[in-house]
Amino acid sequence: MTRLLEVRDLTVQFALPRPGLFAPKPYLEAVRSVSFSLEKGRALGIVGESGSGKTTTAMAAIRLTAASGGQVLFEGSDLLKLSDEEMRRRRRDVALIFQDPYSSLNPRARVTDIVREPMDLMGIGTREERQARVVELFELVGLRPDQLNLFPHQFSGGQRQRISIARALTTNPRLLVCDEPVSALDVAIQAQILNLLDRLKAELGLSYLFISHDLGVVRHICEDVAVMYLGKIVEAAPCEALFDAPQHPYTQALLSAAPSLARRKSKGYVRPLKLTGDPPSPLNPPKGCAFAERCPKAQDLCRQTQPELSVRGATHVACHFPG
Amino acid sequence: MAPLLCIEKLRVTFRTRYGEVTALDSISMHVNEGETLGVVGESGCGKSITALATMGLIPSPPGRIADGSIQLAGEELIGANSARLRKLRGGDIAMIFQEPMTSLNPVFTVGDQIAEAITLHQNVSADRAFTDAVALLDRVGIPSPDRRARDYPHQLSGGMRQRVMIAMAVSCRPKVLIADEPTTALDVTVQAQIFDLLNEIQRDFGAAIILITHDMGAISEMADRVAVMYAGRVIEEGSADSILDQPQHPYARGLIDCIPTLGRAERTLKEIPGVVPPLHLLGAGCAFAERCAFNDRARCTTEKPRLIDHGHHPAACHGVEESRL
Amino acid sequence: MSERALNKAESPALEAWRIFRRNVPALIGVVILTVIVLATLYGSFIYTGDAFEIVWAPHEPPGVTPDFPLGTDYLGRSVVAGMLTGGGPTLAVGAAAAAITMVIGVTLGALAGFHGGWVDNLLMRITEFFQVLPALLFAMVLVTLFSPSLLTIAIAIGVVSWPQTARLTRAEFLKVKELEYVTAARAIGARDARIIWKVILPNAAPPLIVSATLTIGVAILFEAGLSFLGLGDPNVMSWGLMIGANRDYILDAWWPVTFPGLAIFLTVFAVSLIGDGLNDAFNPKMRER
Numbered sequence: 001m002t003r004l005l006e007v008r009d010l011t012v013q014f015a016l017p018r019p020g021l022f023a024p025k026p027y028l029e030a031v032r033s034v035s036f037s038l039e040k041g042r043a044l045g046i047v048g049e050s051g052s053g054k055t056t057t058a059m060a061a062i063r064l065t066a067a068s069g070g071q072v073l074f075e076g077s078d079l080l081k082l083s084d085e086e087m088r089r090r091r092r093d094v095a096l097i098f099q100d101p102y103s104s105l106n107p108r109a110r111v112t113d114i115v116r117e118p119m120d121l122m123g124i125g126t127r128e129e130r131q132a133r134v135v136e137l138f139e140l141v142g143l144r145p146d147q148l149n150l151f152p153h154q155f156s157g158g159q160r161q162r163i164s165i166a167r168a169l170t171t172n173p174r175l176l177v178c179d180e181p182v183s184a185l186d187v188a189i190q191a192q193i194l195n196l197l198d199r200l201k202a203e204l205g206l207s208y209l210f211i212s213h214d215l216g217v218v219r220h221i222c223e224d225v226a227v228m229y230l231g232k233i234v235e236a237a238p239c240e241a242l243f244d245a246p247q248h249p250y251t252q253a254l255l256s257a258a259p260s261l262a263r264r265k266s267k268g269y270v271r272p273l274k275l276t277g278d279p280p281s282p283l284n285p286p287k288g289c290a291f292a293e294r295c296p297k298a299q300d301l302c303r304q305t306q307p308e309l310s311v312r313g314a315t316h317v318a319c320h321f322p323g
Numbered sequence: 324m325a326p327l328l329c330i331e332k333l334r335v336t337f338r339t340r341y342g343e344v345t346a347l348d349s350i351s352m353h354v355n356e357g358e359t360l361g362v363v364g365e366s367g368c369g370k371s372i373t374a375l376a377t378m379g380l381i382p383s384p385p386g387r388i389a390d391g392s393i394q395l396a397g398e399e400l401i402g403a404n405s406a407r408l409r410k411l412r413g414g415d416i417a418m419i420f421q422e423p424m425t426s427l428n429p430v431f432t433v434g435d436q437i438a439e440a441i442t443l444h445q446n447v448s449a450d451r452a453f454t455d456a457v458a459l460l461d462r463v464g465i466p467s468p469d470r471r472a473r474d475y476p477h478q479l480s481g482g483m484r485q486r487v488m489i490a491m492a493v494s495c496r497p498k499v500l501i502a503d504e505p506t507t508a509l510d511v512t513v514q515a516q517i518f519d520l521l522n523e524i525q526r527d528f529g530a531a532i533i534l535i536t537h538d539m540g541a542i543s544e545m546a547d548r549v550a551v552m553y554a555g556r557v558i559e560e561g562s563a564d565s566i567l568d569q570p571q572h573p574y575a576r577g578l579i580d581c582i583p584t585l586g587r588a589e590r591t592l593k594e595i596p597g598v599v600p601p602l603h604l605l606g607a608g609c610a611f612a613e614r615c616a617f618n619d620r621a622r623c624t625t626e627k628p629r630l631i632d633h634g635h636h637p638a639a640c641h642g643v644e645e646s647r648l
Numbered sequence: 649m650s651e652r653a654l655n656k657a658e659s660p661a662l663e664a665w666r667i668f669r670r671n672v673p674a675l676i677g678v679v680i681l682t683v684i685v686l687a688t689l690y691g692s693f694i695y696t697g698d699a700f701e702i703v704w705a706p707h708e709p710p711g712v713t714p715d716f717p718l719g720t721d722y723l724g725r726s727v728v729a730g731m732l733t734g735g736g737p738t739l740a741v742g743a744a745a746a747a748i749t750m751v752i753g754v755t756l757g758a759l760a761g762f763h764g765g766w767v768d769n770l771l772m773r774i775t776e777f778f779q780v781l782p783a784l785l786f787a788m789v790l791v792t793l794f795s796p797s798l799l800t801i802a803i804a805i806g807v808v809s810w811p812q813t814a815r816l817t818r819a820e821f822l823k824v825k826e827l828e829y830v831t832a833a834r835a836i837g838a839r840d841a842r843i844i845w846k847v848i849l850p851n852a853a854p855p856l857i858v859s860a861t862l863t864i865g866v867a868i869l870f871e872a873g874l875s876f877l878g879l880g881d882p883n884v885m886s887w888g889l890m891i892g893a894n895r896d897y898i899l900d901a902w903w904p905v906t907f908p909g910l911a912i913f914l915t916v917f918a919v920s921l922i923g924d925g926l927n928d929a930f931n932p933k934m935r936e937r
Contacts, residue, residue, distance in 0.1 A: 049510035050481075064831060091837035104828040108660055108850045118836040151659055156598045167836070186365040187537050191581035191594035198591070213511060220583035220592065243585060257515035258585060259540030265359070265547060266564050271519065275512045277466070278480045 003073075004207050005061070005175060006037040010070035012053070012060045016283075028282050030056045032231040033070070035309075038175070038224075043201065043208035045218035045239075047254070048228035051279060054211050057228070058177050061209070062094045063087055074175070092122045095168035099180035101160035105152040111163050112148040118170040137166040141196060158189035165196065169204070177209045182217060194221055215258050219243055227251050230279055230290035237315035247315050247322040249273070249295050289320070297321050325397065326353035327531050328377070328416075328499050333391035335369075335376055338384055341603035346372050348555045349391065354499065354548075357525065359532040361546030361563065363539065363578065367599045368552040370535045374501045377533075378418055379408040396498065414444045417492035421504040423484035427476040433487045434460070434472025437494055444495040459490040463520060482513035486520065493524055500524075503535045518544055539579050543567055551575045554599060554610035556627075561636025571638035574611050609641065617642045664854075664929040674925020680918035684911065688739060691732025699729040699885040707901040721890070721904035722897045731907055734885040738871055739915070741802050741886075745867035748806025750860050753813025754849075760814070761821025762844050772818070775811045783808040784873060791879045798881055805870045809863060816859055820852035827851075854930030861923035865916040872912050887912050 012031035019026065031053045038044045048054040059065035061072050063079055072079040074094070082090060095118075098104035105114055112134055119130045135145050141162040152160055161181060168176055178197070182190040198221060200206060212218050218225055219239055226236040227248065235248040246252045256273045263269040277294050280286055286293065292302040299321070307318045335347040347369050354360040362370050375381050377393055379400060393400040395415060400408070412418075420426045428436060437456035442449060453472070460468035463486040476484055485505060492500055502521065506514035522545070525532055534545050542549055542563060549566045551559040551574065559572045570576040580593040597614040608624035609615070615623070622628075622641045630639040668674055697703075702724045703716075710719040710727070718727035760771040790804040824830065825848055833847045874880050875888025876895070887908035894904035 049512060062835070064834060088837045088839070091835060094835075096832065096835040098828045098832065100828055104832050106829045106833075106847055106851070110659075117833075117838075121837045121842075153660070154658065158598060164832075167832070171836075186599075187539070188365055188577060188581055188595035189598065191583075191592040192596070194583065195592055195594055214583075215511075216583035216585055219585055253512055255585065257512040259511075259514070259518075259538055259544055260585065261540055261543045261567060261579065261582070263544050264564060264567070265522075265543070265545055266562075269544070271515060274519065275516065276464070278482060278513075 002040045004038050004040045004075065005209070006071075006073040007057075007061055008035050008071040008073070010034045010057060010060055010072065011068050012056050012065060013068040026283070029285070030231055030282060031060060031067075032285075034228075034231075034233055035070075036226050036233065036236060038207055038209060040174075040207055041201075041205050042224060043210050043222040045210045045212060045222035045225040046228060047212060047215060047218055047225060049213060049279070051230075051282065052228040053231040053282075054228050055179055058179060058209055058211050062096065062175075062177055064096070089122070092118065092124075092171035093173050094175045094177065095171070095173040097161070097164050097168050097176065097178045097181045100184050101157045101164060102184075104164055105160055107152055110149050110151060111155070114152070114163065115166045115170060118167065122171055124171065133170065134166075137169055140169070140200070141166045156189075157185050158192055161185065161189075161193050162196065165193075165200070169200070172204075173206075175207050175209065177211070179211045180213070181210075183212065183214060190217070197221060215243075215254060227254065230282060230285060232290065232318065233309065233316075234291065234319070235315060235317045236309070237317075241314040245313075245315075247312055247317040248291075248319045249297055250291050253294075289318075327356045327396055328533075329353040329392075329394045330373070330377065331392045331394070333373070333376060333393060334389040335372055335381060335386060336389045337386050337602075339603065344602040345389075345605075346386070346555050346602060347376065350552070350555070350557045352550045352557060352560065354531045354533055356498070356531055357529045358547045359525065359534055359545055361542040361549045362533060362535045362552060363537065363542050363549060364552035365537055365599050367554075367602075369555040370552055371503055373552070374418065374503050374533065374535055377499075377501060378412055378416060379403070379405075380412075410444070413440055413492075413497075414495050415497055416499045416501065417495070417497035418501040418503065419485070419488045419492050419505050421507050423481065423488045423508070424476060426488060427484060429476055432473050432475055433479065433484075437472075437487070437491045440491050441494050455494070456490070459494055460487070463487075463490045463493075463524075464516070465490075480513075481509050482516060485509060485513075485517055489517075489520065489524065493528060493530070496528055497530055499533065500530045501533045501535070504537070505534075506541070514541075521545065539567070539582055551578070554605060555602060556610070556639065557630060558611070558628075558640070559636070559638040560630065565636045569635045571633060571635060571643045572611075572640045573615050573617055573642070575638070609639075620645065664926075668925050668929040671925040671928060673921045674928075677918040677921025677925065680914055681922065684735060684915055684918070685739065687732060688735030691735065694732065697729065699733045700725060703729075707897070709901070710903050718907050719901070719903045721894050722901065727890070727904050727907055730885050730890045730904075731887070731911060734887045734890060734908065735911065737798055737881075737884045737886045738868055738888065738912070741798055741805070741871045742864045742868035742915075744799075744802035745805035745809065745870070746860055746863040748803060749809040749813055749863050749867070750856070752806065753810035754817045754856060756810070757814035757817025758821055758844055758849065758852075761818035762825060762840070762848065768818070771814070775814050778808070779811040781808065784870075787870065787874060788877070788879055791874060796874075796879055796881050798884060801871060801874060801880065802867075804874075805867045809866065809870075813856070813859055813863070816855060817852065820855060821848055824848045824851050854926075858923050858927045858930070861919055861926060865919040865923070868912060868916055868919075 010031055011033050013027040013029050016026045016028055034057050046054045046057060056065055060067040067080055115134045115137055116130050119125060138145055143162055182193050185193060201208060210218065210222055222239055225239050225242050226233045229250050235251045246255055253273045253275045256271050275294050280290060288303040288305055289307055292298040301320050307320045309316045309318045312322055330350065330352050332349040332351055333347055334349050336343050337346050362373060364370050376388060381388060388401055434453055434456045437459060438452035441447060441452040441455055457468045457472045460472055465471050465483055465486055506517050521532060536542060546563040549561065549563050550557050553574050559566060559575045566575060567579065570579055577595040581595060583592060595614055600610060608626060609628050612618040612623040620641050628639040628641045630637045631644060633643050703726050704720045704724050706720060706722050706724040708716055708720040710717060716726050716728060718731060720726055756771050760768040787804040787808050791800055794800045830843060830847055833843050872888030875886050876892035878892055880886055880889050890908040891905050898905050
């Protein structure tokens with residue numbers, strides 16, 4: 001296997017307004033020293049709840065959010081070290097699909113221009129070649145060529161997501177960052193888009209960095225998965241291992257919270273693990289394990305020392321008492 | 324025993340630029356005391372309009388209740404005067420919405436808002452109402468409720484705001500609680516907490532719950548009975564177990580099969596092709612025919628199937644009907 | 649999404665026009681403005697003579713002599729001639745001033761809103777500085793410093809009116825730049841200039857177009873005000889100049905003041921109707937009607 005993307009100790013801090021005129025500027029650490037790698041042709045899911053830093057991690061990895069530290073090795077070169085212009089040129093290799101199909105397409109542009117624009121910007125091909133490529137992409141994602149001249153608002157949510165995917169594929173990128181690409185869609189449409197992403201991955205040999213809060217979706221489309229909590233990865237493993245034998249209590253809680261057809265009200269189910277409360281504020285992260293105050297297994301050690309990621313079978317887990 | 328809330332042949336129309344369209348096409352459903360009815364379907368199927376109609380909140384114009392009846396404990400709600408409806412709303416029927424931030428007033432503390440809901444419907448002093456509000460916040464699982472009661476909505480997390488909404492909704496011990504996609508805006512662990520809370524509340528207060536959702540997983544965990552809606556009609560109705568184990572209508576089956584599960588991954592999801600047709604383009608046949616894999620009968624495109632019991636539970640499909648003959 | 653609708657591309661602009669053309673007050677505005685513009689355009693062909701020329705006895709009431717249907721002013725100049733030839737400069741100054749306002753306001757507002765940080769801080773402090781100046785006084789100073797001509801008047805009006813446009817543009821940019829299609833443009837490698845002018849501006853345009861329309865109305869009033877105070881271009885006939893020159897005799901002769909006043913009122917009224925119509929047409933809530 002060849003390594004496509006390797007992220008080392010990625011850290012993202014956001015500056016906050018000064019509390020007083022001469023007070024030092026406080027920082028919010030949204031991503032705290034995150035490391036992971038993505039093999040070619042595979043999909044890595046990043047799972048977490050809102051505020052976990054999963055989207056910020058992905059955005060920082062492709063430099064749409066400024067990182068404050070770390071390395072992002074894409075095909076061996078560090079994206080964070082490139083000049084702005086070098087990074088701009090490099091954008092043809094990494095593409096992005098957004099969550100909201102309603103706000104991710106410019107409402108004042110025709111969809112044919114939206115899909116062609118990446119080639120215009122990168123100066124790829126002649127005018128005719130570009131237009132032919134747009135038609136080809138439209139067919140690839142399941143849209144009709146007679147829809148080329150329409151505007152985004154004339155499409156349904158699922159179709160817009162197909163347009164978004166076509167735009168992402170225009171320049172033959174090797175990495176596709178998918179930020180919750182199906183969570184704004186109706187369930188029936190979700191399945192259509194997931195099947196499309198699955199097919200494209202196999203046909204084009206794409207690699208996905210797949211951000212989602214939906215464990216079922218990640219289970220379906222990804223080979224590997226990393227779970228984030230308060231800006232850190234708490235567990236990372238191949239999907240099989242993580243879903244069959246979750247090691248971190250937070251992962252276990254997520255799995256037991258996900259709505260499931262197997263749990264019936266008539267049978268009087270009891271959730272194996274119930275979480276209370278909300279995650280701590282990233283403004284004031286706890287000294288020890290971030291999950292300690294909600295964790296059923298927490299001990300004094302957990303509140304004092306932060307657990308580091310360590311290997312346990314096929315899994316990397318950051319917990320003092322895993323399993 | 325007669326059902327607590329009974330909707331009979333309800334027809335709601337909307338005036339649009341395409342002319343008058345039928346948003347609800349003579350739907351019938353009911354919910355008993357202490358029971359949860361799940362109403363499931365994609366957006367645009369008429370789930371939320373059913374909820375609004377029950378609350379007497381159909382915007383008019385452009386909306387209009389053209390026909391049918393809604394009875395709460397034997398009392399007809401359609402045509403009731405607005406003073407009576409106001410008394411019922413928040414009293415006997417309460418509703419929680421998808422987005423708790425926009426349903427709470429940002430300039431009042433949550434304690435005051437719950438207290439106001441209490442004084443509107445009960446003859447108690449303001450102090451007593453505030454004490455009750457704090458007790459309710461405690462009941463819905465908000466830590467240090469007497470302090471939180473003095474917070475403004477923006478100081479609370481999404482999950483806590485939804486708990487406040489629930490506290491407000493149950494403040495007058497409603498007979499029916501309508502929850503319209505109550506967890507769509509929330510994280511999964513918070514969603515699980517809210518589901519558990521709603522089930523507890525139901526046990527304590529004996530309220531009937533109408534849960535509107537697009538997620539069959541939520542239906543499985545929450546509902547006793549289910550009504551599946553499509554394009555303004557109820558196309559399948561029955562007990563949750565019966566529908567989840569033996570879905571009759573291809574649409575109901577599709578909604579169950581298209582969910583990616585946590586179990587061993589199947590490589591291709593069963594998808595429902597196409598989208599819900601817009602209401603103004605509904606033809607004479609079955610509204611689902613265009614997306615259906617079993618639409619080979621001539622009747623599918625010429626005749627709307629009726630909701631008939633074919634053995635397991637009622638479903639509206641020509642295919643199911645014929646295979647039973 | 650219906651098959652029928654899918655076959656025809658409907659651009660947002662086309663859709664706005666569809667709504668606009670059903671708006672009766674806005675259409676009345678268009679008709680009034682068209683009549684006024686045509687009258688002032690062709691007026692100079694009908695009255696080839698000089699509107700400053702004394703042609704008759706002073707204070708001839710309207711409707712008495714067929715040659716001077718609107719009467720004459722205190723010097724015996726034809727009011728109808730002034731009306732027809734004075735409209736052009738008034739409208740031209742209004743349009744030019746609005747154009748200057750938009751260019752300065754949109755550019756500064758766009759840069760401030762897009763870049764944020766110290767650029768925003770600096771530009772907004774400058775904007776505030778211009779905003780707290782008493783507009784009419786400042787325009788008077790500018791016009792007196794640089795001898796009054798149509799161009800200097802237009803510039804003066806533009807310089808005092810842009811801050812509002814800048815603030816509006818900035819607010820729109822702040823809103824639009826957070827939307828995902830702007831991030832999408834960055835993700836495919838678009839440069840800042842392209843994002844500002846080709847992605848954000850067209851989407852921020854509707855309220856700016858409405859504001860530009862209303863600015864024309866304000867600029868016309870401004871021009872009239874300056875002329876009324878005697879700070880207009882004395883060599884060019886304008887409605888404001890007519891009102892200013894005849895205001896002392898309004899108790900003896902109402903017509904040399906009333907008719908240009910009415911013309912200014914109608915123009916600004918028409919422009920406001922059109923502006924309101926555009927506002928509705930661009931409002932997404934009106935779409936489904």
